[in-house]
Amino acid sequence: MDIKKDNNRDYDDALDALQETFNSPVPDVLEKELRKRLDGFRQDLKEHPYLSNKKGRWCYRWRGIFPFSLPLVRFLLLTGTGAACIATVMFLFLGNKSATWADVEEHFRAIPSCAVAVYFGNPYSNGHGKAQYWISSDGRARIHSGDKIAFADLNGGWRHFRTFDVKTRRETGQGFICRNILQAFERVNRFEKPTLKSIIETMTGENMIDATSLVVSDVEVSKDLLVFDAQSYDTLWNIRVWALRESKLPIRILKWHRRYDRYEEVLFSYSKEQPKEFFDPNAFEERLKDPASTEHNLKYMFLQGPWGQSFPAPGS
Amino acid sequence: MQVDGLYERLLRPIENQMISTVARIVHDPEDTADVFQEVLALIWHKLDRIDRHPNPHAYILRICITRSYDAVRKRARRRRREIRLDSIKAMFLPAHPQDPLEEKDRASAVRGAISMLPANQGQAVLLRAIEDSPYNVIANILGCSEATARSHFSKGKARLAKILLELGISK
Numbered sequence: 001m002d003i004k005k006d007n008n009r010d011y012d013d014a015l016d017a018l019q020e021t022f023n024s025p026v027p028d029v030l031e032k033e034l035r036k037r038l039d040g041f042r043q044d045l046k047e048h049p050y051l052s053n054k055k056g057r058w059c060y061r062w063r064g065i066f067p068f069s070l071p072l073v074r075f076l077l078l079t080g081t082g083a084a085c086i087a088t089v090m091f092l093f094l095g096n097k098s099a100t101w102a103d104v105e106e107h108f109r110a111i112p113s114c115a116v117a118v119y120f121g122n123p124y125s126n127g128h129g130k131a132q133y134w135i136s137s138d139g140r141a142r143i144h145s146g147d148k149i150a151f152a153d154l155n156g157g158w159r160h161f162r163t164f165d166v167k168t169r170r171e172t173g174q175g176f177i178c179r180n181i182l183q184a185f186e187r188v189n190r191f192e193k194p195t196l197k198s199i200i201e202t203m204t205g206e207n208m209i210d211a212t213s214l215v216v217s218d219v220e221v222s223k224d225l226l227v228f229d230a231q232s233y234d235t236l237w238n239i240r241v242w243a244l245r246e247s248k249l250p251i252r253i254l255k256w257h258r259r260y261d262r263y264e265e266v267l268f269s270y271s272k273e274q275p276k277e278f279f280d281p282n283a284f285e286e287r288l289k290d291p292a293s294t295e296h297n298l299k300y301m302f303l304q305g306p307w308g309q310s311f312p313a314p315g316s
Numbered sequence: 317m318q319v320d321g322l323y324e325r326l327l328r329p330i331e332n333q334m335i336s337t338v339a340r341i342v343h344d345p346e347d348t349a350d351v352f353q354e355v356l357a358l359i360w361h362k363l364d365r366i367d368r369h370p371n372p373h374a375y376i377l378r379i380c381i382t383r384s385y386d387a388v389r390k391r392a393r394r395r396r397r398e399i400r401l402d403s404i405k406a407m408f409l410p411a412h413p414q415d416p417l418e419e420k421d422r423a424s425a426v427r428g429a430i431s432m433l434p435a436n437q438g439q440a441v442l443l444r445a446i447e448d449s450p451y452n453v454i455a456n457i458l459g460c461s462e463a464t465a466r467s468h469f470s471k472g473k474a475r476l477a478k479i480l481l482e483l484g485i486s487k
Contacts, residue, residue, distance in 0.1 A: 020423075024340065123423045
C-alpha cells in the first residue's frame with residue numbers, strides 16, 4: 001500500500017514538474033510571429049491546387065471516388081504493374097533465348113572449325129589419358145594422341161589418313177585412340193565434317209545418342225549457360241552438355257558411366273581456322289625430316305594461336 | 317470551394333491550440349517558428365486528406381504534436397552528441413547533488429526526460445498534462461483507441477516519474 005502511495009506521489013510530482021515546465025505562457029513576440037505565418041498560409045491557400053485549380057480539384061475528387069487513393073490499393077496496383085512489367089521484359093529478352101539441342105547442333109555445324117580436347121579415364125583398360133584434335137572447314141582433321149599425330153581427310157572417308165610418331169620420326173600405324181575417333185566420325189557422318197553427335201560418340205565406339213533424346217535440364221546452373229542431359233539405356237552412359245546461351249555453341253561435354261569408374265570430358269575451343277598446312281600430312285612429313293625441329297615443335301607444327309602467333313611460342 | 321470557408325472550418329477553431337501546443341513543447345522561439353512552418357507545410361501537403369478526414373482538427377493537432385515532439389527529441393539527441401555524455405542525467409544534474417537546480421536547468425531536464433519516452437507515450441503525456449485533453453481526443457489525435465490512449469498516458473507517466481526521480485527533480 002505504501003509503495004502504491006509512493007508511486008502515486010511520484011507520478012503527481014512528475015506531472016507537476018511537467019506542467020510547470022510546459023505551461024509557460026507563449027511570449028507575445030512568438031505568438032505574433034506564428035499568427036503572421038498562419039495569415040501567410042491562409043493567403044497562400046488560394047494557390048493550392050485543391051482549391052484554386054479546377055483540374056486539380058477534379059483530380060482530388062476522382063481520388064476520393066476511386067479507391068486508388070487508398071495507400072494499400074495504390075501499393076498493390078503499383079507492385080502488380082511492376083511485376084507484370086518485369087515478367088514481360090524477362091519473357092521478351094530472356095524467354096526467347098532458350099535453345100533446343102537442335103539449335104546447338106545447328107550452330108556447331110555452322111562453325112567452320114574448332115579444337116577439341118578429350119580427357120578420359122578408364123582404370124580397367126587405358127587408364128587416364130588425353131587426346132586432342134582439330135577440325136577444318138573442309139572436313140580435314142588432325143588428331144594428337146600421345147606421341148602419335150594422325151591426319152585424316154574426312155570428306156574422303158576415314159581410310160584416307162596418315163599417322164606419324166614424333167618420337168621415332170616415322171610414319172606409323174594408327175593408334176587405338178586415333179582409330180576410335182576416326183571410326184566415330186565415319187560411322188555417324190560418313191561424308192561430311194564431324195558433328196556434335198559424332199564428337200559425343202567418339203571414344204565410346206557405340207551408337208549411344210540414338211538411344212534417347214537430349215533434354216534441356218533448364219538454367220539453374222547459370223543464366224549464361226544451357227545445359228542438356230542425356231542417358232543411354234544400352235551403354236549405361238550419362239551425358240551432360242554445356243552450351244553458351246548466346247552463341248548456342250557447346251563448350252563442354254561430360255560423359256560418365258553409370259556402373260563403372262569411367263568418364264570422358266570434352267572441351268571445345270573456338271578460334272580462327274588453322275592454316276592448310278596444319279592439316280597437311282605431306283608438309284608435316286617434310287618438317288619431320290628436319291633434325292632442327294624438336295619433338296615439341298613438331299607436335300604443334302603450323303598451329304596458329306588466336307592472335308596469329310605460331311605455337312609453340314616463345315623460343316621455337 | 318472557398319478559401320476562407322476551408323480555413324475557417326479547418327484551422328480557425330484550433331489556431332490558438334496549434335500555437336500553444338507547438339510553442340510550449342518546443343519552447344525555443346527559433347525552433348518553434350521552424351516547427352510551426354513545418355506543420356503548415358505538412359498541412360498544405362495533406363490538405364485534401366485533412367479535409368476528407370472524419371476529425372480534421374484532431375488530424376491537424378496530431379501533426380502539431382508529432383512535429384513538436386520530434387523537434388524536442390532531435391534537440392536532446394543533438395545535445396547528447398555534442399556533450400558526449402551517456403545519459404541525460406549527466407547533462408542536467410548540478411555538479412554537487414546538494415546544489416539546487418536552477419529553474420532553467422530544471423525545465424531543460426524535464427524536456428530532456430520527455431524526449432526519452434517512446435513517441436506515443438510522450439505525446440499522450442503532453443496532450444493530457446499540458447493541453448488537458450480528454451482521452452477520446454488524445455485517441456483521435458494519436459489515431460488509436462481510447463483504451464490504448466489511456467495505456468500510453470499511464471505508461472508514459474510512470475516512466476517519466478522514474479526518470480525525473482533519477483534526475484532528482486521529483487520531490
